[in-house]
Amino acid sequence: MPNPSDYIALGSQSEEETEPELEEDSEETEEEQQEEGFIPVMESPRVLAEKESKNGEATVCSNAGESGENSQGNEWNRGDIDGLFCPICMEAWTTTGDHHVCCLPCGHIFGFSCIRKWLQQQGTTKKCPQCNRKCTLKDVRKLFASRVVAIDGESQKRIQSLEAKCISLDKKNAALIKKEAEWKKKEAEWKKREALLQRELHQLKEKTIYLEHLLDVKPRTLGHPPSMGGYCVPSLGSEFNGQGPFILQKELGVDGARLFDIDASSKIILMTRRLQGLGGMHVLTKMSLVAPYTRQDISLPTGSKAVRDLHICPSDGSLSLFASLGKKLSVLSTKINNFILAYDLPAPAWSCSWDLNGSHQIYAGLQNGSLVVFDMRQTARPLEFVNGLTSNPVHTIYSLHNSTLPSGVTAVLSASSAGICQWNFGGSEERQPVVLETGNQGACISLAYCPSSDDIIASFRPRIDNSNEMAYSQHLLTPAIGQGVQGSHVHLKRFGSNCYQKLAVTCANVNDVRLPRSAVMNIESHGCLFASGDELTGF
The missing domain is CATH 3.30.40.10 (Zinc/RING finger domain, C3HC4 (zinc finger))
Known part of the structure; x- marks a missing residue:
């Protein structure tokens, strides 16, 4: 079929x-x-x-x-x-x-x-x-x-078995994904904890090095006059014997540092420095004085050029005052690391100071010998502007306590190569500057003032007969290093509002070109100490 x-x-x-x-x-x-x-x-x-x-x-x-x-x-x-x-x-x-x-x-x-x-x-x-x-x-x-x-019965059973296996694998996959997320979270926590432990370890190493350094330094300092960073520490009103309560604890290397000030309450040091290289930029550097001694560079306002002077506010450590050669007087907030005020000046600023009697007034000494007073609550124009007795740059300026001054009057102490003057601001009467009598010591190159004791130390070098004394008042940017010459330190004491008494004069080795820095410190149980450098010995 x-x-x-x-x-x-x-x-x-x-x-x-x-x-x-x-x-x-x-x-x-x-x-x-x-x-x-x-x-x-x-x-x-x-x-x-x-x-x-x-x-x-x-x-x-x-x-x-x-x-x-x-x-x-x-x-x-x-x-x-x-x-x-x-x-x-x-x-x-x-x-x-x-x-x-x-x-x-x-x-x-x-x-x-x-x-x-x-x-x-x-x-x-x-x-x-x-x-x-x-x-x-x-x-x-x-x-x-x-x-x-x-439908094939065997195939149907196989399909059902495979579907059951797929469901089981999906559940296992979901469980594994959940475990993976938990492990990643734990891994992140472990890494964070590891970073904290590494930081703590670094701090402990720094403290260990510091303690070992103290154990090493203490035996060497017994029976010897301590020193402070290469500066001799003479006692005022007595012989310059180099005695003082200072022990070197740690050295922190900073490239290109020029000026600095310290805020003891916040344990930070603020310094100006120039970066390495040809045409290096001028920056501010804030560094912690606590291990691991972190640093942070802060850019200067446009056109500021080099900073000539800086001071941390004595009443508010979060504010700092800067005088720059770019005709700028600036106020920096160290909390936000940014400049909150910037005043334009008629000439380059060589010095600056906070007012000791209030946190609103600030002062600036200019290259042409003038002084400018600003109130930070009035940013439009200066509060006062006075011409100097000479056209020499005002390289140092200090605010004076007004406990002996009339009400509403503030006073500042300024120094140029021509000498030292006291300027009074405010009040209804017109006041002339008071010139401090120091004798024929030469050109004033440095001034140090202690507000708590009203002690003043002025440093002088021999005056060279030259019609342009600007050549002998070089700022810190000059390439000339100079050499040591025989100069003098004059100790003055302030009494009352406008009276000064010369207590002592001593010989000193000073630089014949540059303008050095010095300081007067009133330390409990040690009295007032004066710190300066010796240009011949390097200490």
């Missing part, structure tokens, strides 16, 4: 023929079947289309199990068409109409019109085209389903 799933489409009979017409043709088709030995079936629309495109050539349709090519050239796959197409005509069945999906008692599924024609053509021995099980047209049952697909 020929395989029912293989057939040749020959005729062009329409699928829309009525049942009586098909019954009349059944006898003729049975006779032809017996004579020719094959079963003719109805041509599908796909086959008709292919025949028309091939000019009437016959087309052989293969069964669903064999491989072929469709009109687009794609390969047929049995697994792709099972449950979708009738195995007789290879056309998709429908849920309505003649080609309605139906089945035989054996369970095989066909299109209704195809299986009906098949059984009609079988004659008396009607069988299933696929399994040859006997059946009749009455055994055909329509199925009301859009698609019939047989």
Whole structure:
């Protein structure tokens, strides 16, 4: 018997023929079947289309199990068409109409019109085209389903098992992600703790070095006069014997440092320095006096040039005053490391000072010998401006206590190469500057003042007869280093508002070009001490 799933489409009979017409043709088709030995079936629309495109050539349709090519050239796959197409005509069945999906008692599924024609053509021995099980047209049952697909039980179990494994893996993955996030958080905490421990370790090392240094320095200082950074520390009003309560504790190297001031309450040192290299910039550097001695550079305002003088406010350690050669008088806040005030001056500033009796007034000594008073509450213009007795630069200026001055009057002490003057500001009366009598000591190059004791030390060097004394009042930027010459220190004491008494004069080795710095310190149980440098010995 020929395989029912293989057939040749020959005729062009329409699928829309009525049942009586098909019954009349059944006898003729049975006779032809017996004579020719094959079963003719109805041509599908796909086959008709292919025949028309091939000019009437016959087309052989293969069964669903064999491989072929469709009109687009794609390969047929049995697994792709099972449950979708009738195995007789290879056309998709429908849920309505003649080609309605139906089945035989054996369970095989066909299109209704195809299986009906098949059984009609079988004659008396009607069988299933696929399994040859006997059946009749009455055994055909329509199925009301859009698609019939047989599910493999083993595959279904495998799919369910894989789905369960996927769910389990998803849960494990979520748990691992959660653990990873926790570990990353712990790692960040450990790194932070490690950084803190490293900082503490560094501080402990610094303290250890400091204590070892103290243990090493103390035996060497017993029985010897201590020194302070290379400056001798003579006692005022007595012989210059170098005695003092200072012990070197630690040396901090700073490149290019020129001026400095210390805020003891905040334990910081503020210094001006010039960066290395040709045309190095002038900057401010704030450094902590507590280990690990951190530093921070602060840029100067535009056009400031080099800083000539600086002072930390005695009443508010967070404010600092700067006088620069760029004709600027500036106030810096060390809390925010930024300049909060900047005054324009008519000439380069050589010196500056805070008012000891209040935190609002500030003073500046200029290169042309003038003095300027500002009130920080009035930023528009200076409070007072006075011309100096000479045109020599005012290299030092100090505010004086006004306990002996009339109410509303402030006083400052200024020094230039011409000498020392006291200037009074405020009040209704016009007051002339008071020139301090120091004798014919030469050109004044340095002035130190102690507010708590009213002690004053002025340093002098020999005066050279020259019409331009500016040449002998060089500022700190001069490339000339100079050499030591025989000069003098004059000790003065202030009494009352305008009275001064000369207590002592001593010889000193001073620089013949540069302007040195000196200081007077009133230390408990040691009295007033004067610190200065010796240009010949280097101490």
